[in-house]
Amino acid sequence: MRQRENNIKKITLTGWNKYSIRFVDPPTWTWKPIPQIKKYVVNFATDKDKKAQSYSTSEPLFDMSSIWQKFPHGSIDMLILGFDSNNKETCLANYKNFFKTHDFDKARQKPMNWSNAIIRNASYLLDESGDPIQDFEIGLPRGCWSSMENSITREKWSNYVMPGLYHTSHIFAFLRFSEYFPKHPLAKEAKKQAKIYGDWLLNNRNPKDFTYSLFPFSNVGYGKLEELGQNPARGTTVTRAGRVGIAMLELYEQFNDISYFKYAEFLANSLVKFQRDDGSWPFRVNAKTGEVLSEYTSDAISPARLFALLDTLNNKTTYKNARLKAIEWMLNGPVKSHRWEGMYEDTDNIEPYINLENLDTNEMIRYLIHFKNEDSKFLKIAEDLNRWIEDQFVVWHPDDCVSIGYGNGGGGIIGKTNLRSPTPTVLEQFQCDYPMEGHTGNWLMSLIALHQATEKEEYLLKGIATANSIQLGQQEHGAFSTWGFDTRFNRPLNTLDWVGDNACGHTGLILWNQYYSALQNNTKFELGLWGL
The missing domain is CATH 1.50.10.10 (Glycosyltransferase)
Known part of the structure; x- marks a missing residue:
């Protein structure tokens, strides 16, 4: 059977962390730009959320530094959507699951033998x-x-x-x-x-x-x-x-x-x-x-x-x-x-x-x-x-x-x-x-x-x-x-x-x-x- 060509526009993560699933520090996400897209909406939800948090950006990039403290430690789901100038969703979304993990607790432990x-x-x-x-x-x-x-x-x-x-x-x-x-x-x-x-x-x-x-x-x-x-x-x-x-x-x-x-x-x-x-x-x-x-x-x-x-x-x-x-x-x-x-x-x-x-x-x-x-x-x-x-x-x-x-x-x-x-x-x-x-x-x-x-x-x-x-x-x-x-x-x-x-x-x-x-x-x- 002839293989069907894939011409679907889709959001594809780029950068060194595209396969990373653990982060102590807030990640910055990047993805390939799509010419027709004028606005991206980046959505985040934890296991306890009933509704996702949404953020808009015109660039194929989202830095989580300003919102990182809002999330508890644990699993985070991310869904990136793309919209054209008529605010119509016009590409395949990108989904990723990752974890916010703890940092060093700075405790002074007693040395063991x-x-x-x-x-x-x-x-x-x-x-x-x-x-x-x-x-x-x-x-x-x-x-x-x-x-x-x-x-x-x-x-x-x-x-x-x-x-x-x-x-x-x-x-x-x-x-x-x-x-x-x-x-x-x-x-x-x-x-x-x-x-x-x-x-x-x-x-x-x-x-x-x-x-x-x-x-x-x-x-x-x-x-x-x-x-x-x-x-x-x-x-x-x-x-x-x-x-x-x-x-x-x-x-x-x-x-x-x-x-x-x-x-x-x-x-x-x-x-x-x-x-x-x-x-x-x-x-x-x-x-x-x-x-x-x-x-x-x-x-x-x-x-x-x-x-x-x-x-x-x-x-x-x-x-x-x-x-x-x-x-x-x-x-x-x-x-x-x-x-x-x-x-x-x-x-x-x-x-x-x-x-x-x-x-x-x-x-x-x-x-x-x-x-x-x-x-x-x-x-x-x-x-x-x-x-x-x-x-x-x-x-x-x-x-x-x-x-x-x-x-x-x-x-x-x-x-x-x-x-x-x-x-x-x-x-x-x-x-x-x-x-x-x-x-x-x-x-x-x-x-x-x-x-x-x-x-x-x-x-x-x-x-x-x-x-x-x-x-x-x-x-x-x-x-x-x-x-x-x-x-x-x-x-x-x-x-x-x-x-x-x-x-x-x-x-x-x-x-x-x-x-x-x-x-x-x-x-x-x-x-x-x-x-x-």
Whole structure:
């Protein structure tokens, strides 16, 4: 049957927030102008309203700042209508549902025993698998060939892994633990497992004769060392090489093994080679042929951090130009457009702004603060980026859990839940919008940098509350909660936790504990450019 042409005039939202459904701060809505339309009427109604509030505008734009205080926290329905010069409705209306969510309550919480939570989590992370060991798993930590598991039994959901993203998370977490608790009985095992993960990354890479020669794998499974062929093919995540390079430098500093340093340099040189003229990189490629499978990623900060760390260690400026090009692209790109997406190996190629995330936003915040003396505007930009994260991704109040779970998190395994989680916690991305320990830990690191740079008490209070929230989401067996912890049941609603995300939360909590202790003891603390 011949497809009918769609010539219907309709109001279509534009702008970075067109797929957003959570707002702490009043949003401004924009839409495509329609020539025949002389007046737009923007209508809002809450669940308790019997009649909508209506506002007229001649422009395809509506700023909610002047009316935001009229709405209670919770669900808001919006309907935008268009009228011609005869006041006749002449186009298809646009409907959107979104939520007004709480802001930080500014309460000063009492710090919990974070050290105890960290040790309990280390015991969980370093434990053996609850499944029979496959041949390809012999002698390896259980996270080498497993991402998601029933954390209670340690039974694996699958043998599917994302090495560039999560093997590095274990390296960062275990080295931090062994450094912070050097006399603890688990410290030796933590250091040992960190090295095993590092050696795995060194020994298991894309082939040397590939276009993206020796780049780290992004998606592998069941002992097979080649990128998983998915439909559509997801290929190799290019900028993940920056993260792996940073992990190699941490291993080099710890073990003084030159092979780690050489691989970090190799990856940095390769990233310079593949950097585009505008300073960016493609998101995903066919590592063998070099074909670009997915164009856009906002992540240029991982390579930039690797460049900066190498130049610091070498006391040179070898990579300065490539670093500055990457940062300039980000300042003119995602910093202004808010298009922070193209980050994760297990997401599909989808239209712009539908799956915003905050991993690299947080890394950019910390970079700008670290290099704040290079540009007087950097600190203000960092604070603005943080507020964007707080607006879109931080769950400040348990009642706001009603606004989460609308994505396809966990490949649809988790689903929409009526969660009541400790707060504040941080959502991962629009398509996996759950309060996760790992992303809460990542933001916690940004709060360290922000407080250290500004000395504003709000960042300290937020940090204490956030660290407490990670601990309040800890399960009896030591695991932090990947999909949120429900205080009514005193457990998660789903215990299919990701060990790599636990490792990220672990690192964030350790660094916060170190920083807060340094504040109390008036001792020096330096966050630097390392990550989780």
